[in-house]
Amino acid sequence: MIEFLKISSMAIFDEIEIEFSHGLNCITGETGAGKSLLLDALTLLMGARSSKELIRPQSEKTTIEALFSVAGKEMVLRRELYPSGMNRCYIDGRLATVANLAEVSSGLIHIYGQHEYQDLLHPRQHARILDELAGLTREEEERAFTSSVSARESLRRLEDQIEKLNRERHDLENNLQELDAVFLEEGLEEKLSSKLKVTWASVELMNSANRVQEMLYTGTPSMIDIASEVKQQLLQIISHDKAMEPLLQSLEGIIAQIEDMNHTLRERSGAYAHDPAMIETLEEQVNSLRDLKRKYSRNESALLDFREELRERLLMLDQSEIATEQASRLVNESLDQYTRAIKGFLTKREAFTREFCKQITQDLHDLGMQGARFAVEQMNPDEIDQAFCAADGTLLSPNQLLRGEFFLSTNAGHALLPLSRIASGGELSRVMLSLKVHQNTSTDATMIFDEIDAGISGQTAITIANRLKDISRHAQSVVVTHLHQVASIADAHFVITKDSNRKRTFSRLTKVTDTDRVMELARMIGGRSPSSTVIKHAQELVRAHPGEH
Structure with missing residues (x-):
């Protein structure tokens, strides 16, 4: 809510300060005194386009500053206009853009006037108003919609993928066959190259192996012969000197190692046989592997991954019917859930709107629109x-399926037509008042009504005054009015007056109480020179609704 508003050097305002009440604040004054200018100042705080004409002549700048109370915390918004066309905006003393100011103030000030019925002139807002009044949220519907869209998108992607794989199936099978033919494993080229190198060197290796065997075991004398002779001599020594037994043990270990070495050489030398066919096979394998690596631009590890990917793609093709059935079932299940959610929402809102439309229709009758009929189309x-x-x-999304639009027939026997096409400014103001009365949740926003009672009098004026009072009980309200019926029930009454001298014209804003308030009400009832009867009637109104002192 607005706690305090200060306007400096704006048009005919030198400097005015307003400390608003929590309930219904009423602003009155003669035509041209500056009531609408006060609302212009608030719209500037809401980010409206500025005009150099608003800056008071001979002033350096125009300043509009307001103190708001939001959820128990204070917030200060300020906007400065300069003759050069430059603007400066501040939020709690920090420099901000006009867009920032508009974003912050959009939830703090709601202006309703003869030409400002955004919520009612845009059908897309009607459903939002209905949902709020009915206490409905769309969270379940939005979740169901998201789930259904996701399921449909998954099925579409699966079908596209299966179609693409079917077109590629021949290539996939050939590629897999080609990769399977080389018996892929990590480091295969290195292993094949090493084996090929050994095979090429088989003759030289065989000769070297034979020479080593001769020296170790088969030659005369060989290392094993010499070691045996040494052993015999050690045995002779040990028969007389037992301290030499460790030497014998060491020698026996050497003899065992020589025998092991001979055994290994004998077994391995068989692999050194020169085999031209083996060489050709190994070369073919190495060349095939290298061709695959060049063709697919992958090393052995990446080729293994690619082979697995090919198998998975082909497996997907083989199981495509099962996968499509499962995805289709999810689509149907999610659509059923979405359908139930939308149906349930519409059913609840339909039940609410039946009684709601009756109430709005009755309110419109009370507000002087006899024969009017209000309806909701969904x-x-x-x-x-x-x-x-x-x-x-x-x-279709919940926003598309859950649309609800206000329809109105302004005269008995006339067809219902969209509210945005048929209602005049005065009729819109009455519909809006009826809706706002039903939106009875407490809010930090300030409701500002700009002469919504224009052209209204008598009992209808009293009804409008009561509706405004009802709204002010749950949301701070500011009304610019010409009706004494409205002004008389205000919690705080402000009067704008305009004075001039030879050099300049200026307006003042004063909070009126007691006698001043009586005289302002008398002026509103009987003009500038009210009769004693009118003054007495004004006194009775003030006693009935004393407001703030």
């Missing part, structure tokens, strides 16, 4: 099954 829950998809098959 999709029939029983027909929703046929309307979930657009012509191109796209699933």
Whole structure:
């Protein structure tokens, strides 16, 4: 809510300060005194486009500053206009852009006037108003929609992928066959190259192996012969000197090692046989592997991954029917869930709107629109099954399916037509008042009504005054009015007066109480020179609704 408003050097305002009440604040004054200028100042705080004409002549700048109370905390918004066209905006003393100011103030000030019925002139807002009044949220519907869209998208991607794989199937099978033919493993080229190198060197290796065997075991004398002779001599020594037994043990170990070495050489030398066919086979394997690596631009590890990927793709093709059935089942299940959610929402809102439309229609009768009829048009829950998809098959969102639009017939016997096409400014103001009365939740926002009672008098004026009072009980309200019926029930009454001298014109804003308030009400009832009867009537109104002192 607005706690305090200060306007400096704006048009005919030198400097005015307003400390608003929590309830219904009323601003009155003669035509041209500057009531609308006060609202212009608030719209500037809401980010409206500025004009150099608003800057008071001979002033350096125009300043509008307001103190708001938001959830128990204070916030200060300020905007400065300069003759050069430059603007400076501040939020709690910090420099901000006009867009920042507009974003912050959009939830703090709501202005309703003869030409400012954004919520009622845009059908897309009607559903939001209805949902709020009915206490409905769309969280479940949005989740169901997201799930259904996701399931449909998954099925579409799967079908596209299967179609693409079917086109590629021949290539996939050939590629897999080609990779399987080389018996892929990590480091295969290195192993094949090493084996080929050994095979090429087989003759030289065989000769070297034979020479080593001769020296170790088969030659005369060989190392094993010499070691045996040494052993015999050691045995002779040990028969007389037992201290030499460790030497014998060491020698026996050497003899065992020589025998092991001979055994290994004998076994391995068989592999050194020169085999031209083996060489050709190994060369073919190495060349095939290198060709594959060049063809697919991958090393052995990446080729193994690619081979697995090919197997998975082909497996997907083999199991495509099962996968498609599962994905289709998810699409149907998620659509059923979405359908139930939308149907349930529309059914609840339809039940609410039946009584709600009766109440709004009765309110409009009370506000002087005899014969008027108010209605809400939304999709029939029983027909929703046929309307979930657009012509191109796209699933419709909750915003599209849950639309609700206000319709109005202003005269008995006339057809219901969209509110945005048929209602005049005065009729819109009355519909808006009726809706705001039903939006009875507490809010930090300030409701500002700009002469919504224009052209209204008598009992209808009293009804409008009571509606405004009802609204002010749950949201701070500021009303610019010409009706004494409205001003008389205000919690705080402010009067704007305009004075001039030879050099300049200026307006003042004063909070009126007691006698001043009586005289302002008397002026509103009987003009500038009210009779004693009118003054007495004004006194009775003040006593009945004393407001703030």
